[in-house]
Amino acid sequence: MREIEYREAIREAIIEEMNRDHKVFLIGEDIGKYGGAFRAYKGLLDMYGEDRVINTPISEAAIIGAGIGAAVTGYRPVSELMFIDFAALAMDQIVNQAAKIRYMTGDNLRCPLVIRTQGGAGRGVAAQHSQSLEAWFYHVPGLKVVMPATPYDVKGLLKTAIRDDNVVMFIEHKMIYLLKGEVPEEEYTIPFGVADIKRQGSDVTIFAYSNMVYKSLEAAADLEKEGISAEVFDPRTLVPLDEEALLKSVKKTGRLVVVTEACERGSVASDIAAKVALKAFDWLDSPVKVVAGLNTPIPYNSTLEQASIPHKADIVNAVKEALGK
Amino acid sequence: MPKLTSKQKVDFLKTIITIRRFEEKTIQLYQVAKIWGYLHPYVGEEAIAAGTCAALEKRDYIISTHRGHGHSIAKGADLNRMMAELLGKSTGYCKGRGGSMHIADTELGMLGANGIVGGGIPISVGAGFSCKMEGASRVTVCYFSDGASNNGVFHEALNMASVFNLPVIYVCENNMYAISMSACESIACKDIASRASSYDIPGAIVDGSDPEAVYNITASAVKRARSGKGPSLIEAKTYRFGGHHPNDPAEYREKEEVEYYKTEKDPVINYKKKLIEEKVLSEDDIKNMEQQIVKAVEDSVKFAEESPEPQLDKFLEEVKSI
Ligand SMILES: Cc1ncc(C[n+]2csc(CCOP(=O)(O)OP(=O)(O)O)c2C)c(N)n1
Numbered sequence: 032m033r034e035i036e037y038r039e040a041i042r043e044a045i046i047e048e049m050n051r052d053h054k055v056f057l058i059g060e061d062i063g064k065y066g067g068a069f070r071a072y073k074g075l076l077d078m079y080g081e082d083r084v085i086n087t088p089i090s091e092a093a094i095i096g097a098g099i100g101a102a103v104t105g106y107r108p109v110s111e112l113m114f115i116d117f118a119a120l121a122m123d124q125i126v127n128q129a130a131k132i133r134y135m136t137g138d139n140l141r142c143p144l145v146i147r148t149q150g151g152a153g154r155g156v157a158a159q160h161s162q163s164l165e166a167w168f169y170h171v172p173g174l175k176v177v178m179p180a181t182p183y184d185v186k187g188l189l190k191t192a193i194r195d196d197n198v199v200m201f202i203e204h205k206m207i208y209l210l211k212g213e214v215p216e217e218e219y220t221i222p223f224g225v226a227d228i229k230r231q232g233s234d235v236t237i238f239a240y241s242n243m244v245y246k247s248l249e250a251a252a253d254l255e256k257e258g259i260s261a262e263v264f265d266p267r268t269l270v271p272l273d274e275e276a277l278l279k280s281v282k283k284t285g286r287l288v289v290v291t292e293a294c295e296r297g298s299v300a301s302d303i304a305a306k307v308a309l310k311a312f313d314w315l316d317s318p319v320k321v322v323a324g325l326n327t328p329i330p331y332n333s334t335l336e337q338a339s340i341p342h343k344a345d346i347v348n349a350v351k352e353a354l355g356k
Numbered sequence: 357m358p359k360l361t362s363k364q365k366v367d368f369l370k371t372i373i374t375i376r377r378f379e380e381k382t383i384q385l386y387q388v389a390k391i392w393g394y395l396h397p398y399v400g401e402e403a404i405a406a407g408t409c410a411a412l413e414k415r416d417y418i419i420s421t422h423r424g425h426g427h428s429i430a431k432g433a434d435l436n437r438m439m440a441e442l443l444g445k446s447t448g449y450c451k452g453r454g455g456s457m458h459i460a461d462t463e464l465g466m467l468g469a470n471g472i473v474g475g476g477i478p479i480s481v482g483a484g485f486s487c488k489m490e491g492a493s494r495v496t497v498c499y500f501s502d503g504a505s506n507n508g509v510f511h512e513a514l515n516m517a518s519v520f521n522l523p524v525i526y527v528c529e530n531n532m533y534a535i536s537m538s539a540c541e542s543i544a545c546k547d548i549a550s551r552a553s554s555y556d557i558p559g560a561i562v563d564g565s566d567p568e569a570v571y572n573i574t575a576s577a578v579k580r581a582r583s584g585k586g587p588s589l590i591e592a593k594t595y596r597f598g599g600h601h602p603n604d605p606a607e608y609r610e611k612e613e614v615e616y617y618k619t620e621k622d623p624v625i626n627y628k629k630k631l632i633e634e635k636v637l638s639e640d641d642i643k644n645m646e647q648q649i650v651k652a653v654e655d656s657v658k659f660a661e662e663s664p665e666p667q668l669d670k671f672l673e674e675v676k677s678i
Pocket residue numbers: 060089091113117120396422423471472473474500501502503504505531533534535600
């Protein structure tokens with residue numbers, strides 16, 4: 032199968048959906064001629080013109096609000112926040128408006144809005160450009176949260192997100208835009224709430240999403256050399272969560288290590304650990320382990336930056352501890 | 357406005373050249389990955405920092421942006437500690453934690469560069485309250501650029517500063533672009549200064565390549581603020597000579613436009629020429645000044661390179677209390 036970059040897979044999904052449905056449009060900062068901060072929209076302005084590729088001033092609240100307003104009046108906007116950190120400037124629109132508008136109006140107003148953004152550390156861009164803030168949105172009822180790791184997943188899930196009648200936080204990771212992976216030529220979509228076992232295993236389940244899928248796969252490869260069979264479970268969407276598949280995997284392996292790049296306090300990982308402990312305690316052979324970022328603003332210095340997020344070795348160690356080795 | 361002294365003029369030039377040479381060095385270091393992350397050079401805009409900060413006293417506050425090295429230097433920052441920060445060293449202004457976008461120093465009254473566009477503008481309101489409550493006629497200068505003036509926080513902050521009559525001078529460095537977005541396509545009015553009328557405060561436009569003009573207009577806004585008459589908005593028309601960051605080819609700008617500003621509006625070239633014409637300095641004086649500055653910049657690199665990295669175990673210990 033052909034291999035394409037993660038950002039190219041995003042671009043393909045957007046093109047297919049914009050061709051399929053003339054109600055789909057893009058809005059955000061530097062998405063015109065510039066093609067987006069990570070160049071995922073390269074050439075789209077020429078293809079679709081200024082009415083469907085709307086390059087905005089630096090006005091995050093209005094970028095989201097514009098998405099909401101267009102969505103409730105029949106369009107399917109994809110609003111872009113260049114960095115997830117900038118969602119902080121648009122939190123009222125996301126949390127009090129977008130997330131609630133359909134429910135609190137008794138389904139009167141439908142809000143098919145996708146908010147595309149990216150997060151994560153690793154580029155030395157310090158505390159205000161490196162956060163993993165998915166827990167903020169995971170916490171708010173009314174938002175779907177999608178965090179694709181691979182080019183295949185990002186394409187199929189973005190198409191589903193655009194077709195979904197609800198608000199979707201579509202969160203990418205800045206370190207994987209150039210990663211290549213297999214993506215079929217034919218059209219496909221991936222349903223929300225369906226996890227993907229990225230690697231089968233029998234001794235332990237490693238729950239990981241976004242960039243941490245790669246670190247977990249590397250850890251699993253190392254562990255295999257030591258005779259430990261790790262399953263890498265990628266939920267792909269955090270809301271809705273494929274709980275059934277997760278419990279099934281944990282039932283099979285009897286052990287769970289939950290990995291997140293986000294800082295541990297109040298993280299999705301802590302919540303997953305709690306969920307499994309509450310619902311699958313009897314199947315667990317050892318306590319659930321959480322491998323997470325440190326509770327710190329991300330430092331600029333690269334040694335400190337790297338020390339503040341999980342690595343392969345941390346996952347390997349946690350698995351061994353779970354196995355009592 | 358009293359006539360500028362020779363010393364003031366020489367200081368303008370010194371600040372402008374220092375910023376230019378420092379920035380050129382940081383770009384070199386970025387290209388060899390000794391500086392990483394984001395770096396937003398101030399090349400082309402130096403006269404604004406030089407002119408505005410010269411109108412301030414040491415005790416006054418400044419609030420900066422992601423393109424903030426020039427502001428720090430003009431406010432009197434130590435090049436060694438700045439360069440050390442850019443190299444992520446423990447001797448840097450932020451102990452290596454912040455890098456280019458977060459340099460701050462309370463001693464200097466430098467309340468911080470910012471990675472969030474517009475992030476510093478509301479903070480100016482609090483600094484303004486602090487200056488006002490203290491009653492010692494201290495003022496705050498808040499820098500931002502054209503792009504930031506489109507964010508809601510700009511409007512909230514200027515309105516509040518006006519309503520509460522705060523001693524804040526808003527300095528908009530309009531370099532005509534916000535990454536690829538041109539000011540004329542993104543700002544509803546022609547001049548950002550005209551937005552001042554919405555807040556019933558004075559708004560003025562100045563040539564940002566002319567340190568004397570920038571100084572004069574700032575000095576009058578500062579005088580006004582110190583005497584309890586409230587905030588002002590100054591729009592300095594300027595241009596960033598390079599891309600948004602060193603890896604940005606800036607293809608969204610016309611070549612002729614870039615050429616025009618680089619040849620006609622370079623504060624280094626123009627102001628050197630002016631001081632020579634006015635016989636304030638000779639060519640040799642300027643050569644000497646340049647040499648000293650280049651040496652100071654080189655020394656800062658040496659200092660930064662020889663400085664220790666932050667200690668990992670200390671970091672891990674500190675994290676426990678965050
Ligand atoms: C709130 C926010 N939105 C977007 C960005 C990304 N960004 C960084 S610099 C920049 C352009 C800023 O333009 P302007 O305020 O004109 O300053 P300039 O870079 O021209 O000095 C953008 C969009 C950001 N850092 N913060």
